[in-house]
Structure formats: structure tokens, C-alpha cells
Amino acid sequence: MNDKYKIMFRDLHWMAYRYVHGRKSAAVTVVCVGDGHRPQTAATFAYRTAWQCYSVDPQLRPRIYNIKRLSLHRCKVEEFGFHEKKNVLLVCVHSHAPLDKAVQSITNYNQLAIISIPCCVHQKIDRPPDLVYRDENIHSPKNEVLVWKSIEEK
Ligand SMILES: C[S@@+](CC[C@H](N)C(=O)[O-])C[C@H]1O[C@@H](n2cnc3c(N)ncnc32)[C@H](O)[C@@H]1O
Numbered sequence: 001m002n003d004k005y006k007i008m009f010r011d012l013h014w015m016a017y018r019y020v021h022g023r024k025s026a027a028v029t030v031v032c033v034g035d036g037h038r039p040q041t042a043a044t045f046a047y048r049t050a051w052q053c054y055s056v057d058p059q060l061r062p063r064i065y066n067i068k069r070l071s072l073h074r075c076k077v078e079e080f081g082f083h084e085k086k087n088v089l090l091v092c093v094h095s096h097a098p099l100d101k102a103v104q105s106i107t108n109y110n111q112l113a114i115i116s117i118p119c120c121v122h123q124k125i126d127r128p129p130d131l132v133y134r135d136e137n138i139h140s141p142k143n144e145v146l147v148w149k150s151i152e153e154k
Helices: 005-021 040-048 099-104
Strands: 028-033 052-054 070-073 087-093 113-119 131-134 144-148
Touching: 040 052, 040 070, 040 087, 087 099, 099 113, 099 131
Parallel strands: 028 052, 028 087, 052 070, 087 113
Antiparallel strands: 113 144, 131 144
8 A cells, every 4th residue: 555545544534434324334335436456445445444345447457355345346437337225435536537427327325425536637526515625644736635425316
């Protein structure tokens, strides 16, 4: 795990626990979009919670990880779909996937919250985030954190 991940996760997890239900709840699914070659964000959530953890990225290297509740989806988010009645947290860490496409890939949920830390691809949906702050502990100029606490299904 690189430094960016070691440092940012304390804060990211705190936000995640605050806006979705408890970390021990099996009713929560976290979908980590643009996770990179390795499922770093999703794997960290799998270690720290009882949630179902999905890593979605076309560049995921085919490898088997012996991590409970972690599932890998080697595809673009446009080809991914999650349609279960769960509380869903969408997490996009320096993702290059358009955020609106990521939101569209999730339907039929109970509750949807989003945490996005943008880099090159502007993370825009049809409403502004509820919370925007800079996490100076992320050792990157791309350290702005956007939080949508709850998204209505259309
Ligand atoms: C800058 S990398 C970030 C990787 C990792 N999250 C990190 O912070 O180190 C951006 C990632 O977004 C992925 N990506 C680009 N378009 C995507 C799409 N449509 N759906 C899912 N992932 C996508 C790329 O494959 C790449 O791995």
C-alpha cells in the first residue's frame, strides 16, 4: 500500500461510516470505481468492515486475492451494474470514470452516498456535493474530497 492510501484512509473511512450505516452492517455495499491495477480501496474497506466490496476498473490485473467479501470487476463502470436493495456507498479515488456514469450503474438501492476525490476527470452529477473539503493528509495536490450524503433514485 502506498503512502497516499495509508494516510487518506483514516479520513475516508470516517466519512464513509458517517454517511452510510455502521461498518459491521452486512446491508452495505461499497463500489470502488477506478480502483487501479490493484483493488486498493475496495480491499481496504473489506479488511475494515463487514461490507460487500466491489472493485471496478478495466485495468485491474487478473489476480486472485484471498480477501473475504471482495469482488473484482475488470470492466468500465459503464459495463457494470448493481441493482440490489442495499445501502450503497460509491467511492471514486482519483477515478478517471465519469461520475454520472458511475451513478447510473447503480439502481434499485435503499440509500446511495458518494465520496469522490477527483484528479483529472471532473466529477460532476446533476447536483452539487453536500460537503467539499481538502484533506491535507493526502500527499497530492488532488486532495479535494467531495461528499454527497444521499442521492435520490430517479
Ligand atoms: C489515475 S488512476 C487511479 C487509480 C487508483 N484509484 C489510485 O488512486 O491510485 C484512474 C483509474 O480510472 C480507471 N478508469 C478510467 N475509466 C474508467 C471507467 N469508465 N470505469 C472504471 N474505471 C475507469 C483507469 O483504468 C485507472 O485505473
